[in-house]
Amino acid sequence: xxxxxxxNLIKNAFSGHQKWDLAxxxxxxxxxxxxxIIGGGGHGLATAYYLAKEHNITNVAIIEKGWLxxxxxxxxxxxxxxNYMHDDNALFSEFGMDLWRKMSQDLNYNVMFSPRGIxxxxxxxxxxxxFARRGNSMRLNGIDxxxxxxxxxxxxxxxxxxxxxxxxxxxxxxxxxxxxTARHDAVAWGYARQADSMGVDIIQNCExxxxxxxxxxxxxxxxxxxxxxxxxxxxxxxxSTNILAEKLNMTIPxxxxxxxxxxxxxxxxxxxxxxxxxxxxxYISQSDKGExxxxxxxxxxxxxxxxxxxxxxxxxxTEGIAMMPFLSKLKMLxxxxxxxxxxxDGSPIIDKTHIEGLYLNCGWCYGGFKATPASGWTFAxxxxxxxxxxxxxxxxxxxxxxxxxxDEKGLGTKTWIS
Amino acid sequence: MRSQNEFSYGGDATVxxxxxxxxxxxxxxxxxxxxxxxxxGKHKELWQHISGCRQWIKVERDTATHEIFKTVKAxxxx
Numbered sequence: 222x223x224x225x226x227x228x229n230l231i232k233n234a235f236s237g238h239q240k241w242d243l244a245x246x247x248x249x250x251x252x253x254x255x256x257x258i259i260g261g262g263g264h265g266l267a268t269a270y271y272l273a274k275e276h277n278i279t280n281v282a283i284i285e286k287g288w289l290x291x292x293x294x295x296x297x298x299x300x301x302x303x304n305y306m307h308d309d310n311a312l313f314s315e316f317g318m319d320l321w322r323k324m325s326q327d328l329n330y331n332v333m334f335s336p337r338g339i340x341x342x343x344x345x346x347x348x349x350x351x352f353a354r355r356g357n358s359m360r361l362n363g364i365d366x367x368x369x370x371x372x373x374x375x376x377x378x379x380x381x382x383x384x385x386x387x388x389x390x391x392x393x394x395x396x397x398x399x400x401x402t403a404r405h406d407a408v409a410w411g412y413a414r415q416a417d418s419m420g421v422d423i424i425q426n427c428e429x430x431x432x433x434x435x436x437x438x439x440x441x442x443x444x445x446x447x448x449x450x451x452x453x454x455x456x457x458x459x460x461s462t463n464i465l466a467e468k469l470n471m472t473i474p475x476x477x478x479x480x481x482x483x484x485x486x487x488x489x490x491x492x493x494x495x496x497x498x499x500x501x502x503x504y505i506s507q508s509d510k511g512e513x514x515x516x517x518x519x520x521x522x523x524x525x526x527x528x529x530x531x532x533x534x535x536x537x538x539t540e541g542i543a544m545m546p547f548l549s550k551l552k553m554l555x556x557x558x559x560x561x562x563x564x565x566d567g568s569p570i571i572d573k574t575h576i577e578g579l580y581l582n583c584g585w586c587y588g589g590f591k592a593t594p595a596s597g598w599t600f601a602x603x604x605x606x607x608x609x610x611x612x613x614x615x616x617x618x619x620x621x622x623x624x625x626x627x628d629e630k631g632l633g634t635k636t637w638i639s
Numbered sequence: 640m641r642s643q644n645e646f647s648y649g650g651d652a653t654v655x656x657x658x659x660x661x662x663x664x665x666x667x668x669x670x671x672x673x674x675x676x677x678x679x680g681k682h683k684e685l686w687q688h689i690s691g692c693r694q695w696i697k698v699e700r701d702t703a704t705h706e707i708f709k710t711v712k713a714x715x716x717x
Contacts, residue, residue: 463677474673476650477702522648525679525703532644565673621673622665634650 222418225329244410245417250424253450254282256604257442259429259465260457261285262294263405263590264582266412267597268455268604269421275598276605279420282451284444286428290409292460296559297590298482298504298516300495302339302400303364306355309615310568310629311362316612317595318364318399324594330411332403333509339400339495340374342381342544344389348499352395359397367396378496381545389500389543400495402506408593431468432579439578455580455604460560462583469576474565474621475584476634479520481529481537483556485548487511496544503540505548512554515541519563519634529558561586563634566620568627571600571613580604581618641691649685651675652697652717679703683717 223229223242233241256272258265261283272278285291301321303314324332343349349368356366370393375383383391417423424446432454433441441450458465466473487510495506503517517537520529534556542549564570564584569592571582582600585592599613609617615627657663657671682702687695695713700706711717 463675464679467676467678472670472674472676474669474675476675476677477679523651523677523682523684523702524705526705530643530705532642622669 222414225331244414245423248282248422248424250282250284250427250444250446250449251422252447254422255280255451256453256455257281257449257451258283258455258457259442260292260459260461261287261289261413261423261425262292262457262459263290263409263412263593264459264585264596264600265455265457266290266409266416266423267593268457268582268600269597270412270416270419271598271601272605273416273419273421275601278605281416281420282422282424282449283416284427284429284442284449285423285425286461288425289413289423290406293559293561293585293589294405294409294593296482296557297405298506298514299402299405299508299590300339300400300504300506301334301403301591302397302495303591304339304341304355304359304366304395304397304400305629306358307615307627307629308362309627311359311364313595313599313612313616314591315362315364316598317592320594320598321403321591324403324408324411328411328415330407330414332407332411334401334403335509336399336401337494337506338377338396338398339497340369340377340394340396341497342374342394342499343392344500345392349392352393356395365397365399367398369394369396377494378492378545380491380547381496382543387543389498394499396494402495402508404509405590412593412597429465429468434469434576434579437575437577439576453578453580453604455582455600457582457600459562459583459585459589462562462581469579471574473570473581473583473618475562475570476523476565477525478522478561478563478634479524479526479529479558480516480518480561480587481520481534481556481558482514482516483534483538484508484512484514484554485551486554488513488551491547498540498544501537501540503537503544505541505545513548513551517541519561520558525560527558527560529556561589565634566626566628567630569596569616570618571596571603571616572609572618573603573607574618641688645688645690647687647689649687649695651677652683652685677702681708685713
């Protein structure tokens, strides 16, 4: 594989950049693989990469119905953080933060990781107390957390509304300075390029039509481009997990919902951190191009539409304007929607299943993008070793049955009680 | 025609609570509380006219196109 470096950049400039190798091949499916990953998004690509890199399993195919990184990997708001209170979430996410910091070097691909910090705003004394508790829990798990008072928040985001006659005055906030953003597409492309170079077949435009399960064991997968014999299958299809679960006769603790995001026209740099509104569900950051990137609540009912409706968008942006009034002067450039796996406790599932050789990675709710490296790493371990890693023990499928829920925010599918 | 804003979503209408005074397995509770089919296509679901007459209704809706096929009162079969 050609290394991306300043020297190769200069060398290729002489041939007008016409002679670069393709970043990955467009593979056609073989008859048999050791592992098939279904879903060519961030998590699927990362899983294949770590299977090859950490476990030397390279006879692997990634099967993608659409195009690489065209689902939620291309639709998220690129936020990366590990500001969780519960140990299972905190340790998993902080492990991921380490992978994020090294990612550009590791993948030889600039993923533009920008640790610009995230601030969760608090709008009451009670909320400050809750944030102090979460901050302390984070610090006990080795994650950086700073509790900011009103004046300290004002120094960082003076453009927010700090007047006294607002419905939800800003009391302060909880900041994780090491959190940030990254270029989402670059993450997919970086993982794809490295996985491909180690022998992984990336097969696009290939839809899964069924599974061969004999005696409770995976024997193969049927696709629109032919049948494939395989003993281990990893499902990384957040947004379509319910559809594939139905083909496997499984009913899972996940509902499929729609989440919208939007960007404004690009403006000059004004916001250099990620900020969330504490009295509702709204988050904002500014992209490197200058667009204000925003998102918030689910549309609130089961949906596979991949496009949203206006009432939720209006509601979310009302919160945004309450928090930062200058937003009302900006023009909306684009809005879009992605379909989410909403798990019933708001936490993901990375686990084995009752079918031998079938591994499940789903239920990412609002937070799939930031989990990309840690999800891929632990899922690769789970598939390769046929047992979960300590880091994803808490993300078990059986927790709903045993009552060991991981209800970080009490946010599952039901936005209407949040 | 009423605005969507007036309605609140109540989830899958086909889920049945396990019967009282009967032995109920953990699996039954699991299916009632957590496990959902979340179909793509025709989906029977509950809605409440929360900013209006406050009636619960059953709706058959396409989860990919949002087309509504049928609505009945909550106690009626769809």
